[in-house]
Every structure is written in structure tokens, then in C-alpha cells.
Amino acid sequence: xxxxxxxxxxxxxxxxxxxxxxxxxxxxxxxxxxxxxxxxxxxxxxxxxxxxxxxxxxxxxxxxxxxxxxxxxxxxxxxxxxxxxxxxxxxxxxxxxxxxxxxxxxxxxxxxxxxxxxxxxxxxxxxxxxxxxxxxxxxxxxxxxxxxxxxxxxxxxxxxxxxxxxxxxxxxxxxxxxxxxxxxxxxxxxxxxxxxxxxxxxxxxxxxxxxx
Ligand code: 3PG
Numbered sequence: 001x002x003x004x005x006x007x008x009x010x011x012x013x014x015x016x017x018x019x020x021x022x023x024x025x026x027x028x029x030x031x032x033x034x035x036x037x038x039x040x041x042x043x044x045x046x047x048x049x050x051x052x053x054x055x056x057x058x059x060x061x062x063x064x065x066x067x068x069x070x071x072x073x074x075x076x077x078x079x080x081x082x083x084x085x086x087x088x089x090x091x092x093x094x095x096x097x098x099x100x101x102x103x104x105x106x107x108x109x110x111x112x113x114x115x116x117x118x119x120x121x122x123x124x125x126x127x128x129x130x131x132x133x134x135x136x137x138x139x140x141x142x143x144x145x146x147x148x149x150x151x152x153x154x155x156x157x158x159x160x161x162x163x164x165x166x167x168x169x170x171x172x173x174x175x176x177x178x179x180x181x182x183x184x185x186x187x188x189x190x191x192x193x194x195x196x197x198x199x200x201x202x203x204x205x206x207x208x209x210x211x212x
Contacts (some may be wrong), residue, residue, distance in 0.1 A: 004064065005127065012169055019188060025048075029063055035200025042065065042084070070096060111130065117145070121149070128155070129178065130145075131158050139168050142171060142174070157179055184199075
């Protein structure tokens, strides 16, 4: 298992972080760390994503920082240059996967069908995002779809929160769950960073209750 896989397997949640203003990045990251989760997937959904990754990497040492919603090779380069250690995309883009492999960076594309999982295996991938998890059938679909692919680990993302987190984490094929429930846009916008810390701590309680 790679170092990154080990970190994901230990914390089992991947908070997705979307910031519109650069100055929000570090307080959000610090709140996640304070809540027990030293992981952030910064989404390329605003013009400051690359700069936010760079700032978190610089100012919050020890945090595992990745880039999410990566849609093209230029964003991969921007993310890696800023210090991102992994790249997540909503679907399989061959150019993105090949470029990440060339750069030696973990890439986690999204899949939702057996055909897409097969394509991902052909590209040499073993860790995939199951997206958008709840909308396409949730843990029931994941259990059924993962059965023939025992070599694949999944990170379900989309519609996951405190109420359904443990249901996903109980599946053997689930390495971790991704999502924005700890870093809700309204909390970020209002600067309510202590609530991000509380939600992170609650998520880690769920993870710890399962690993006992
Ligand atoms: C993503 O891009 O990974 C999702 O937007 C996260 O999904 P969520 O907001 O439903 O958690």
C-alpha cells in the first residue's frame, strides 16, 4: 500500500474543500486538522483552487492535500505545481490518468458502471471514486457493482454525510468516503470554522467506532 493509501485507510474520510476566497483556505484546513482529519481535497471549482492548495501545503504542514474536480491536464499541472499529492476527477479522462501516471501522482477518477471500472483496471488503476454515490444507488449499488472487482478499492462520494457514513465504511471495498459534509459552503462563507472542526471530530468518532 502506498503512503497515501495508508493515510486514507487510517482516516477513512476525504473532506472536499471548495473555497471562493484564498484567505478561507488555511482556516478551513486548520479546522479539519483540529477536528482530527489532516486531509483536504481542494476542488477546482473556483479560480483560487491552485493557490489554495499551495497555501495549505505551505501553512499547514503534515496535511495530505489533493486536488478534486480536475477536468483537464492543465489543472493537473497546476495542482502538482502547487503541491497536490493526489488528483481526483469526476469521470475517467484518459489524458488525465496518463499524465498523472507520467508525473508519478496518484489519480482517482470517478466511476459509476462496471464498464467504467473495467476501463479503469485496463489503465492500471486500483483505487476509484464511486460517484455520485447516493444519486446512483448508494451502498446497495456499490456492493453489487464491486462484487466482481475484488482488487478495487472505492471512495464513494456524493450525498454522504453523518447519517449514512458508517453504512458505506462497513463495506470491505470502501477505503474511505469523500464529501463536503464537514466543509459545507455556508460554513466556509460565514467563517464558522469551529463548526467545521466539530463536524470533522464527529466524523472521526464514526470512523473510530467502526475500527474498534
Ligand atoms: C464532489 O465533487 O466530489 C462532490 O461534489 C462532493 O459531493 P457532496 O457535496 O455531495 O459531498
